[in-house]
Amino acid sequence: MEAAPVSRSYSVHANPSVEDLSVPDDVIPGHPLGVKPSGNALLATQNLRDAIGIFNMLPDELISMLLEHLDGAGLLSVGRTCKAFYAFTRAEDLWKALFVGSPPVSFTWNGTWRSTYLKIPPSEVCILDCSSLYSDALHRPFHCAHIALEPYVNNIPARNQIARLPDLSFEEFNEKWSDTPFILTEPVKQWPAYKTWSVEMLLAEYGEAVFRAEAVDWHFYNYVEYMKNNSDESPLYLFDRAFVSKMGLKVGQDPEATYWPPPCFGEDLFSVLGKDRPDRQWLIIGPERSGSTFHKDPNATSAWNAVIRGSKYWIMFPSSSKLPPPPGVFVSDDQSEVTSPLSIAEWLFGFHAEARRTPGCIEGICGEGEILHVPSGWWHLVVNTEPAIAITQNFIPRAHLGSALDFLSNKADQISGFRKDVQNPYERFVAQMRESHPELLEQAQSELERKAEGKKRKWDEIVHGKTEQDAEGAEGGFSFGFGDDGSDVEVP
Numbered sequence: 001m002e003a004a005p006v007s008r009s010y011s012v013h014a015n016p017s018v019e020d021l022s023v024p025d026d027v028i029p030g031h032p033l034g035v036k037p038s039g040n041a042l043l044a045t046q047n048l049r050d051a052i053g054i055f056n057m058l059p060d061e062l063i064s065m066l067l068e069h070l071d072g073a074g075l076l077s078v079g080r081t082c083k084a085f086y087a088f089t090r091a092e093d094l095w096k097a098l099f100v101g102s103p104p105v106s107f108t109w110n111g112t113w114r115s116t117y118l119k120i121p122p123s124e125v126c127i128l129d130c131s132s133l134y135s136d137a138l139h140r141p142f143h144c145a146h147i148a149l150e151p152y153v154n155n156i157p158a159r160n161q162i163a164r165l166p167d168l169s170f171e172e173f174n175e176k177w178s179d180t181p182f183i184l185t186e187p188v189k190q191w192p193a194y195k196t197w198s199v200e201m202l203l204a205e206y207g208e209a210v211f212r213a214e215a216v217d218w219h220f221y222n223y224v225e226y227m228k229n230n231s232d233e234s235p236l237y238l239f240d241r242a243f244v245s246k247m248g249l250k251v252g253q254d255p256e257a258t259y260w261p262p263p264c265f266g267e268d269l270f271s272v273l274g275k276d277r278p279d280r281q282w283l284i285i286g287p288e289r290s291g292s293t294f295h296k297d298p299n300a301t302s303a304w305n306a307v308i309r310g311s312k313y314w315i316m317f318p319s320s321s322k323l324p325p326p327p328g329v330f331v332s333d334d335q336s337e338v339t340s341p342l343s344i345a346e347w348l349f350g351f352h353a354e355a356r357r358t359p360g361c362i363e364g365i366c367g368e369g370e371i372l373h374v375p376s377g378w379w380h381l382v383v384n385t386e387p388a389i390a391i392t393q394n395f396i397p398r399a400h401l402g403s404a405l406d407f408l409s410n411k412a413d414q415i416s417g418f419r420k421d422v423q424n425p426y427e428r429f430v431a432q433m434r435e436s437h438p439e440l441l442e443q444a445q446s447e448l449e450r451k452a453e454g455k456k457r458k459w460d461e462i463v464h465g466k467t468e469q470d471a472e473g474a475e476g477g478f479s480f481g482f483g484d485d486g487s488d489v490e491v492p
């Protein structure tokens with residue numbers, strides 16, 4: 001009953017021997033302790049769970065939750081009581097939480113969170129046979145950490161393919177492409193970063209530098225040890241917004257620049273805020289299977305994401321208040337919270353097929369030296385199909401000034417990435433735009449007014465059967481988003 005999606009094709013001979021029909025070892029390795037999915041218990045003659053006494057009445061998930069309350073010594077003690085509890089206390093999530101909760105200043109990555117927390121060198125890790133334990137809760141993360149990505153990222157239907165182009169001019173981007181995801185194959189190939197960066201080179205140059213990886217700040221040499229030797233279902237992802245200063249890079253127009261934003265995207269209008277602008281650029285490094293679960297980028301910004309080494313699979317959906325979120329993703333009524341309780345592997349396993357059939361879905365692989373455009377408001381899930389190094393930058397393009405203003409003024413509670421002391425980002429932004437680009441601001445504001453007026457008219461027609469002229473004299477006000485363009489403009 002072990003579920004094992006086939007990762008690679010293997011030949012079946014005309015006269016298969018027993019060996020020929022066996023599942024090859026390289027598909028999905030067995031669980032390190034031999035734990036099996038729970039369905040196997042139905043035919044089993046022995047079950048290690050019988051030894052856990054009164055706890056046998058609790059579901060696996062509840063046992064795991066109880067164990068989350070123990071410290072390292074507690075977990076080791078419980079694990080010594082019987083093989084079933086030994087297997088439960090070996091769950092990597094427990095040890096990851098302990099390690100991340102009290103990170104040592106220096107450490108050696110020993111291949112698992114448990115061995116790293118307990119400082120057990122790989123040669124001294126002991127393994128008890130728990131093959132008579134049947135638990136989906138324990139088996140699932142291990143299984144997900146090994147499922148093959150190929151069936152999901154390959155064979156993209158032609159109708160779903162993200163457009164691929166060598167390059168674009170600013171005019172082409174501004175007039176035709178600012179609402180559309182695309183991959184450019186040329187500009188990044190000019191970057192010194194593309195020509196010189198690799199994990200080894202970065203390790204040699206910046207091994208001692210400390211980068212942020214989710215909730216931890218690690219020396220890069222530790223992250224590389226981790227990257228090369230882990231079996232996590234959702235590998236820790238290096239995502240550092242201060243890499244330019246940490247690495248002493250020059251960026252943009254400078255003759256010694258390591259990289260520069262491709263000119264087609266034009267200026268980033270958030271630059272008018274100078275030092276008060278929100279976070280904008282990140283270095284992203286991760287092993288195969290690391291990536292980003294479904295989200296929309298912050299503050300209604302667009303983004304580009306340039307792959308310097310490796311490759312990334314992207315699956316994307318447009319959004320508007322009329323469209324549901326992607327399959328398997330749930331959003332609170334005010335869109336402020338996204339719940340995607342699944343890891344990338346679980347989502348691929350459970351929802352990818354449905355997503356691929358859903359209108360609006362587009363997919364693509366952004367390879368080494370290529371750059372992908374994420375228009376503001378688009379949902380995206382990204383998974384690294386190989387160990388990858390990327391740089392991403394968020395920006396407000398001219399064509400999306402209206403949606404950025406709309407977001408900043410109407411979704412103030414969802415604004416993120418500004419320094420804490422920057423009060424009232426919307427008003428600051430408008431004031432700076434009025435100074436630097438008054439004509440663009442005026443255009444965007446009248447565009448927003450036109451949209452709000454259109455919505456108001458539509459509402460009046462639906463509710464009161466009123467015509468445009470009648471509605472002009474209407475009184476009272478409330479807010480309602482019809483969202484035919486993805487924005488929820490306040491109706492006065």
Ligand SMILES: O=C(O)CCC(=O)C(=O)O
Pocket residue numbers: 282284291292297303305312380382383390392
């Ligand atoms: O490279 C990735 O994982 C995607 C990053 C991303 O979506 C983001 O920075 O918003």
Ligand SMILES: [Fe+2]
Pocket residue numbers: 292295296297303374380
């Ligand atoms: Fe993103």
